[in-house]
């Protein structure tokens with residue numbers, strides 16, 4: 525993946541002020557952002573996904589400019605072609621597994637039919653071994669299944685990059701290890717560039733081709749495998 529990011533943002537809540545001054549360039553396929561709580565990791569990822577607008581700077585992904593404060597470029601989130609997986613997976617509670625996966629596939633497809641099918645959905649149900657729960661709703665799934673649905677939904681529209689914000693934080697240690705191994709295999713198979721936020725040293729070990737350590741809104745250290 526080719527990312528070039530150089531952004532500033534001042535976030536205020538009441539008396540508190542947080543200054544994000546993030547800058548890095550990466551050619552890595554597996555980039556890990558590591559650092560303490562409140563360092564600005566999620567805000568940086570949101571800027572990349574188009575969910576937070578910086579005060580100034582420039583963001584480029586795979587040779588395409590997504591944001592440029594000076595040139596007045598700010599590509600809307602839905603046109604950035606990046607998949608962003610939130611900490612809590614954010615599945616739609618009123619849609620079943622099949623519909624959740626189908627959601628990202630068609631623009632403007634706000635309310636897919638319960639029986640919605642299609643080759644792409646079948647492929648992802650099969651790839652993630654979710655066929656037997658295709659008609660179940662998120663609250664009827666285990667943590668690992670929910671995560672697989674979220675990943676399948678994120679990958680179904682064939683994004684050019686996958687952004688994961690602490691993808692294993694909500695899982696128990698056994699499942700976390702299994703899902704980590706699954707993601708490792710999947711990323712290699714699909715060769716999809718991935719940027720992952722984590723607190724967990726084991727994620728850094730497995731996915732850290734390029735590791736960015738973040739503290740107080742800045743990238744303070746970089747290591748490349």
Ligand SMILES: Nc1ncnc2c1ncn2[C@@H]1O[C@H](COP(=O)(O)OP(=O)(O)OP(=O)(O)O)[C@@H](O)[C@H]1O
Nearest residue numbers: 535536537542559560561562563564565566567568
């Ligand atoms: N909407 C907002 N308004 C004001 N400040 C905010 C807002 N969102 C986040 N912040 C502040 O920005 C800082 C960075 O938050 P961010 O969520 O990026 O940290 P993080 O490194 O991802 O932390 P964690 O690992 O706990 O998720 C924090 O100090 C937070 O309080």
